[in-house]
Amino acid sequence: MFHVLCKLSNAVFSAIDGTPTQKAFIPHMLRDLIKLEYRSEYLKEIVYRWCSVIYEKRERLQDWESLLLVCLEIGFRHLDFRTEFVKTWLPHTEHHRGLVDVVFESQESESIADLLHAWTVKHKYHRPAHELLDSCSAHLAGLHDLVPFSPRLWRLVIRSVELIGYKGFEGLGVERFIGLLNHLHVTVEDMDDKYNWGKLLLDTIQSSEGTQHLSHWYWELLVELAASEYPLESTSMDLLTEQGAPPNSRRLRIDLAHSLQIITSLTEAKEWGKLECWMGIVWMLLPEELDPGEGDLGHSMTLLFRQRPGAVQKLEQWMERWSQTAGKDVPESFKQAHKKGHEAAQRDGP
Amino acid sequence: MYASLIISLLAAFVAMLGKQWLNRYLRNSGGSMIERCGDRQRKFNGLKKWPLHFFVESLPVMLQVALLLLACGLCQHMWSINTPVACTLISLTGVGVVFYIGIVIAGMSSYACPFQTPASMALRDPWKKVWRRIVSLIVRSKRVLSRTHRMWERGVRSLLHRQSQLTIPLEVVQVDRPIRWLDPEAFAIIRRTNADDARCVSWILGDITDPETLDAALLLAGEIQWLGCGVDLRPIFDLIITMFMSCFDPTRILYPGSRDRAYYSARAMLWINTLMMFHNRLQRIHSFIPSGKYTTQVPDPDLEHLLGFISLDWGCSSDIKWLLRINPGCTPLHSQWISNLLLHYFQTIVIKIDPGLVSRAHEIKTTPLNAKLNHLLIWCTFLGSPVESEVLMIQNKSYAISYVCSSGGSLLFYQWLHVPCPM
Numbered sequence: 001m002f003h004v005l006c007k008l009s010n011a012v013f014s015a016i017d018g019t020p021t022q023k024a025f026i027p028h029m030l031r032d033l034i035k036l037e038y039r040s041e042y043l044k045e046i047v048y049r050w051c052s053v054i055y056e057k058r059e060r061l062q063d064w065e066s067l068l069l070v071c072l073e074i075g076f077r078h079l080d081f082r083t084e085f086v087k088t089w090l091p092h093t094e095h096h097r098g099l100v101d102v103v104f105e106s107q108e109s110e111s112i113a114d115l116l117h118a119w120t121v122k123h124k125y126h127r128p129a130h131e132l133l134d135s136c137s138a139h140l141a142g143l144h145d146l147v148p149f150s151p152r153l154w155r156l157v158i159r160s161v162e163l164i165g166y167k168g169f170e171g172l173g174v175e176r177f178i179g180l181l182n183h184l185h186v187t188v189e190d191m192d193d194k195y196n197w198g199k200l201l202l203d204t205i206q207s208s209e210g211t212q213h214l215s216h217w218y219w220e221l222l223v224e225l226a227a228s229e230y231p232l233e234s235t236s237m238d239l240l241t242e243q244g245a246p247p248n249s250r251r252l253r254i255d256l257a258h259s260l261q262i263i264t265s266l267t268e269a270k271e272w273g274k275l276e277c278w279m280g281i282v283w284m285l286l287p288e289e290l291d292p293g294e295g296d297l298g299h300s301m302t303l304l305f306r307q308r309p310g311a312v313q314k315l316e317q318w319m320e321r322w323s324q325t326a327g328k329d330v331p332e333s334f335k336q337a338h339k340k341g342h343e344a345a346q347r348d349g350p
Numbered sequence: 351m352y353a354s355l356i357i358s359l360l361a362a363f364v365a366m367l368g369k370q371w372l373n374r375y376l377r378n379s380g381g382s383m384i385e386r387c388g389d390r391q392r393k394f395n396g397l398k399k400w401p402l403h404f405f406v407e408s409l410p411v412m413l414q415v416a417l418l419l420l421a422c423g424l425c426q427h428m429w430s431i432n433t434p435v436a437c438t439l440i441s442l443t444g445v446g447v448v449f450y451i452g453i454v455i456a457g458m459s460s461y462a463c464p465f466q467t468p469a470s471m472a473l474r475d476p477w478k479k480v481w482r483r484i485v486s487l488i489v490r491s492k493r494v495l496s497r498t499h500r501m502w503e504r505g506v507r508s509l510l511h512r513q514s515q516l517t518i519p520l521e522v523v524q525v526d527r528p529i530r531w532l533d534p535e536a537f538a539i540i541r542r543t544n545a546d547d548a549r550c551v552s553w554i555l556g557d558i559t560d561p562e563t564l565d566a567a568l569l570l571a572g573e574i575q576w577l578g579c580g581v582d583l584r585p586i587f588d589l590i591i592t593m594f595m596s597c598f599d600p601t602r603i604l605y606p607g608s609r610d611r612a613y614y615s616a617r618a619m620l621w622i623n624t625l626m627m628f629h630n631r632l633q634r635i636h637s638f639i640p641s642g643k644y645t646t647q648v649p650d651p652d653l654e655h656l657l658g659f660i661s662l663d664w665g666c667s668s669d670i671k672w673l674l675r676i677n678p679g680c681t682p683l684h685s686q687w688i689s690n691l692l693l694h695y696f697q698t699i700v701i702k703i704d705p706g707l708v709s710r711a712h713e714i715k716t717t718p719l720n721a722k723l724n725h726l727l728i729w730c731t732f733l734g735s736p737v738e739s740e741v742l743m744i745q746n747k748s749y750a751i752s753y754v755c756s757s758g759g760s761l762l763f764y765q766w767l768h769v770p771c772p773m
Contacts, residue, residue, distance in 0.1 A: 004727060
């Protein structure tokens with residue numbers, strides 16, 4: 001298979017520069033390859049190279065856009081979208097960036113999934129194509145309004161968002177990104193790297209639009225991530241996903257002053273459900289050396305307990321769970337603030 | 351010298367006994383055909399059970415030992431009488447010993463060597479083991495070297511990739527380099543075996559009348575690369591046509607029991623015809639086949655596919671389309687053979703056909719991998735890259751696959767791309 005594919009690859013390269021008759025055979029051959037049941041690992045790499053060359057020499061080819069879509073289909077449609085790793089290394093070039101417009105403008109959900117699969121797969125020694133994925137962010141943000149999500153596309157969009165991160169979408173308007181997130185309704189099981197998701201959700205929440213528009217589901221998801229210590233899970237791609245950062249530093253942290261601002265805005269908006277989650281997140285993720293004391297945080301807790309009595313027990317349970325998984329004691333300051341808040345809420349009533 | 355004399359006499363004695371034993375074996379005990387066959391089989395079983403071959407094969411060894419002892423004794427005896435004559439004898443004995451060692455080594459190194467001796471046969475297996483060990487040591491040391499090289503490159507690559515991912519120059523992506531399909535040695539073996547097969551089949555078709563042997567030769571005749579083997583194809587082709595015609599009655603209906611003969615001779619005819627086309631560029635020799643509609647009494651997709659093709663008005667463009675229309679009921683072996691024929695066919699002429707026909711031939715579920723590989727190679731031809739002659743020599747393309755797998759396909763792939771292997 002290997003030799004034959006190499007031969008075919010050479011033939012395609014020469015046919016692109018060849019006579020019109022030879023060029024006319026290219027689409028037929030590509031459509032024939034789609035039917036090939038046994039697809040060697042090399043075929044994926046070979047068609048990915050063809051994509052680059054077809055895009056580079058697009059002026060010499062008729063209907064080059066459809067050729068690109070067929071190439072992606074040959075290489076990636078048959079793969080199991082749940083697998084993160086591939087054996088062959090895909091050689092990304094500047095020409096591959098041209099695929100973004102072609103594929104997203106086709107509005108074919110499976111073709112978009114093919115492209116995202118190509119750029120999100122990992123190789124043992126190579127990171128996914130972050131630079132190329134970043135150029136998809138503008139299209140991804142509004143994708144759910146244009147294309148129906150198949151399970152495959154849905155899973156691959158989740159993986160792409162995880163790899164691009166909040167910063168890739170920040171410049172495009174956070175509202176659109178939050179719309180996509182709310183549509184995706186991600187669960188812990190859908191995440192490949194929980195640390196990246198925790199960071200993404202924290203960044204989103206800390207933006208003004210995120211505090212308002214991010215669905216309650218994600219606030220609870222972030223509590224789940226923080227309480228379960230998922231972000232500290234070591235993965236084989238640690239060194240590659242977090243450039244230069246050793247695995248031990250993969251820990252979510254938040255800033256107290258910023259947290260208090262979010263508490264204030266949530267209190268003003270009377271978003272008690274979100275406030276309950278945020279309170280838990282703050283206590284779990286605040287650096288140990290920082291003692292939040294009883295000031296604003298204690299006051300907010302009292303207000304929360306008064307408006308939402310169920311939060312007393314929920315917060316206690318989350319902290320207990322966090323203490324067990326992280327192997328740390330529940331901070332004394334939390335215990336005191338919780339106790340005082342609970343007593344005050346009981347005394348004053350709702 | 352005396353020992354030599356005794357051994358010679360002993361050899362003569364054993365030879366006489368052997369002659370006596372073989373006479374007994376060949377003696378006909380009479381009776382019916384079945385009784386004689388049974389008696390012969392009993393004697394043959396006895397021969398295999400008792401080591402008669404040991405005595406027979408020991409005769410030349412005894413004579414060789416006797417000759418060596420005689421030469422040594424004579425040399426020693428002459429040394430005390432006449433030194434110059436002794437020197438001549440010693441040098442002649444030395445030449446004889448060197449010659450014997452030479453034929454032992456020749457017989458040991460190749461089974462096909464005609465100079466086989468008991469010593470070469472006995473030493474062949476131990477020698478093969480030693481040789482394999484030497485080869486494995488060389489291969490292992492090569493692997494260690496390449497692994498060290500890869501580890502070094504991996505380190506460099508990982509450093510480079512942290513800096514940037516889009517580092518692949520386009521000339522590497524578009525690389526168009528010649529592919530070495532087979533190791534030159536493997537290719538030489540295939541060529542040699544093919545030439546041997548061609549001569550062998552040519553001889554069988556001309557001189558042998560045993561039906562089973564003829565059928566086997568016809569099967570092979572449809573797969574051999576006949577050209578360039580020094581065999582005159584015209585008489586062979588005539589013989590095959592005669593055999594094909596003898597399978598049908600005057601109304602061109604297949605005789606019962608002639609299926610295999612008809613199928614394999616039809617295959618051989620088409621194959622030789624295509625090869626001749628390939629060689630002479632459109633000078634077909636199929637006009638010698640009597641035209642008409644050949645039919646079978648029972649449904650047989652493989653044979654019907656070939657007969658349908660033969661029944662066509664050969665030379666028109668519809669014949670190739672017929673070949674491409676493989677019935678889903680055809681066997682995988684037939685599909686593979688047809689794909690190989692088509693691969694040769696399209697090397698010869700570029701016919702204006704609907705590319706969809708090639709695709710449809712590919713779609714059939716029973717199409718084996720080898721046939722699919724042939725279809726991909728046909729696409730290469732359509733795209734303007736004819737297939738190399740060494741590829742056409744390979745009937746079974748999976749041979750190339752196994753060759754690559756055993757020699758590290760991924761490494762070869764990166765060598766082909768002229769980029770360092772990331773693994």
